[in-house]
Amino acid sequence: MKTYIITGRPGIGKSTLFNNIVNELTKHNIMVGGIKSPEVRNSRGYRIGFKIVDLLSGEEGWLAKKNYYSPIRVGKYGVVIDEAKKVIEKALTKAIEKADVIAIDEVGPMELKIDLFRQLLYKALETNKPKILVFHIRLNDPIIWKKVKEYELFTVTLENREHLNKTLPKKILKEIRECLEKR
Numbered sequence: 001m002k003t004y005i006i007t008g009r010p011g012i013g014k015s016t017l018f019n020n021i022v023n024e025l026t027k028h029n030i031m032v033g034g035i036k037s038p039e040v041r042n043s044r045g046y047r048i049g050f051k052i053v054d055l056l057s058g059e060e061g062w063l064a065k066k067n068y069y070s071p072i073r074v075g076k077y078g079v080v081i082d083e084a085k086k087v088i089e090k091a092l093t094k095a096i097e098k099a100d101v102i103a104i105d106e107v108g109p110m111e112l113k114i115d116l117f118r119q120l121l122y123k124a125l126e127t128n129k130p131k132i133l134v135f136h137i138r139l140n141d142p143i144i145w146k147k148v149k150e151y152e153l154f155t156v157t158l159e160n161r162e163h164l165n166k167t168l169p170k171k172i173l174k175e176i177r178e179c180l181e182k183r
Contacts, residue, residue, distance in 0.1 A: 003131040008156035018105040024169035033095025034103040054091035061087045072113045092120035101130045108136035130176045
């Protein structure tokens with residue numbers, strides 16, 4: 001099954017595009033399971049961390065917090081291991097078992113430092129389901145790229161993001177509907 005990969009520099013609109021695609025699919029009764037990792041900002045607009053959210057249940061927990069003590073660190077963020085693992089395990093297991101489409105925003109350095117995420121990502125990549133993945137711009141993990149079979153890559157830029165947000169959700173909806181009808 002096809003994998004749609006979204007990438008681009010930080011802050012360019014990858015998550016917005018991801019959310020637009022997921023919303024278009026769910027609006028048409030396609031069950032999308034997986035996770036997203038939105039940033040969290042304080043009242044003054046400064047980023048203080050990232051949450052991890054189960055797309056099917058809405059359950060959430062902390063993925064990483066600024067200045068949080070953790071044995072797993074990415075820059076100034078400490079990964080909140082137990083809380084993140086709890087949400088990741090439920091969300092990705094449900095997606096693999098029950099969803100029509102598996103969606104993950106983002107496959108990046110924080111998430112990949114959690115062994116359970118990596119294991120469930122590998123399992124998701126081996127399923128015979130369409131997948132929508134946001135890849136960190138510098139993701140060069142050869143094992144992950146080897147497990148991604150048939151894929152289409154979309155690099156979001158300032159020049160194309162408006163066009164992608166208008167056209168890509170409907171294009172992916174059409175292709176996924178055709179895939180699901182053949183199963």
